[in-house]
Amino acid sequence: MKNLSLALNAVLFVLVGVLFYLHFSSKKPGAVQVVQTDGKSIQVPQIAYIDIDTFQMNYDYFKAKSAALEKRQAAMESELQRSVSAFQSKVMSLQQKAATMTEEEGMAAQEKLMQEQEKIEQRKQTMEMQFMKETQDFNIDFQKKIIDYLKEYNKDGRYTYILPYSRETINLLYVNEANNITQDILDGMNAAYKKEKK
Numbered sequence: 001m002k003n004l005s006l007a008l009n010a011v012l013f014v015l016v017g018v019l020f021y022l023h024f025s026s027k028k029p030g031a032v033q034v035v036q037t038d039g040k041s042i043q044v045p046q047i048a049y050i051d052i053d054t055f056q057m058n059y060d061y062f063k064a065k066s067a068a069l070e071k072r073q074a075a076m077e078s079e080l081q082r083s084v085s086a087f088q089s090k091v092m093s094l095q096q097k098a099a100t101m102t103e104e105e106g107m108a109a110q111e112k113l114m115q116e117q118e119k120i121e122q123r124k125q126t127m128e129m130q131f132m133k134e135t136q137d138f139n140i141d142f143q144k145k146i147i148d149y150l151k152e153y154n155k156d157g158r159y160t161y162i163l164p165y166s167r168e169t170i171n172l173l174y175v176n177e178a179n180n181i182t183q184d185i186l187d188g189m190n191a192a193y194k195k196e197k198k
Helices: 002-025 052-058 060-100 103-153 182-197
Strands: 033-037 040-044 047-051 161-165
Touching: 047 052, 047 182, 052 060, 052 182, 060 103, 060 182, 103 182
Parallel strands: 047 161
Antiparallel strands: 033 040
16 A cells, blocks of 8 residues: 555656646746646746856956966966075075084074065965955956846846856756856857957
């Protein structure tokens, strides 16, 4: 009896799934769908998604800002490398002169090197914090640009939700390609960015 109940539930589950598929697949994405349940009409949420991986590879603003951040990071690393190389040269020079120095001169030189090393460490920490802030500011600005554009894009209210999709972070396990609005958003935002640059 228990197995029969489980089998019936499984069949009913599959049939409900088929009915939902037939009902919703006949609708165009963005069209308002209404379902009757218990004598009430319920509007079905309309969902679209943006493929964030594709979006980041093709959005001109994102590419330009990412390149600028990478250039900034390379410049910071280069500056630090120069400081470290100069410090290492001074250490080697001190090691070569150590035999000819008095104890007081040696201690003073070591003290000076320690202070220089501390300055390099402080500069490194300052640069890291500065770069993290610049990256965070960029991410906030990028997110704001998308949200502002989507508000305008969806001002007619055709979508209840517009979700981000990424293969890297797996935030959605399945997406229907029919609900992919990435190219529309890319075209519109790239056009807006070109106008901004002028």
